[in-house]
Amino acid sequence: MSFAKSLAVATLTVALAAPALAQQMPQGGPPSAQDQVAQLGELIELEAGQEQELVALLTDSQERIQSLQADAQSVQMQLQQSIGHDYDEAAIRQDAERLGELTGEMTAESVLMQSRLQATLTQAQRDELERQVQERQEQMRQMQQQMQQQQQPAQ
Numbered sequence: 001m002s003f004a005k006s007l008a009v010a011t012l013t014v015a016l017a018a019p020a021l022a023q024q025m026p027q028g029g030p031p032s033a034q035d036q037v038a039q040l041g042e043l044i045e046l047e048a049g050q051e052q053e054l055v056a057l058l059t060d061s062q063e064r065i066q067s068l069q070a071d072a073q074s075v076q077m078q079l080q081q082s083i084g085h086d087y088d089e090a091a092i093r094q095d096a097e098r099l100g101e102l103t104g105e106m107t108a109e110s111v112l113m114q115s116r117l118q119a120t121l122t123q124a125q126r127d128e129l130e131r132q133v134q135e136r137q138e139q140m141r142q143m144q145q146q147m148q149q150q151q152q153p154a155q
Contacts, residue, residue: 033058043132044125053120061113065106072102 031039037054040046046054075098082092118126 030062033062044121044128046125050120054117057113057116057120061109061116065109065113068102068106068109072099072106075099075102 033055036058037046037051040054041051075095079092079095079099082088082095121129
């Protein structure tokens with residue numbers, strides 16, 4: 001499986017869990033790592049050891065990403081406060097560079113998390129997950145086509 005395809009499958013793995021979790025989760029707040037792993041377990045059969053490993057992996061990665069997001073929000077606020085007639089170009093550029101670094105770190109952490117998730121699954125599980133992702137993509141494509149057809153005026 002190519003890296004891009006593997007990345008897409010991993011990304012969609014977490015995305016597939018979102019609709020069902022949104023119905024189950026209380027208002028305000030992302031699903032927990034345990035909830036995400038439980039949803040993944042509904043899509044593909046996970047062994048107990050895999051569940052524990054995935055929960056630990058997701059928890060650790062989510063904590064790092066949340067910390068980076070908090071830092072990025074702080075830098076964004078600093079940048080907003082820099083707007084004005086008495087601006088400091090050097091400070092703005094320094095904050096913008098830091099924001100870029102934080103964004104890069106968040107991206108790297110996300111890709112690493114997805115890669116680690118893939119490495120935890122067996123080939124059969126990855127194949128099944130990819131099959132389900134393709135099936136869901138096809139369903140989404142069909143729904144989009146139906147919506148477009150419904151929006152077109154009658155001739």
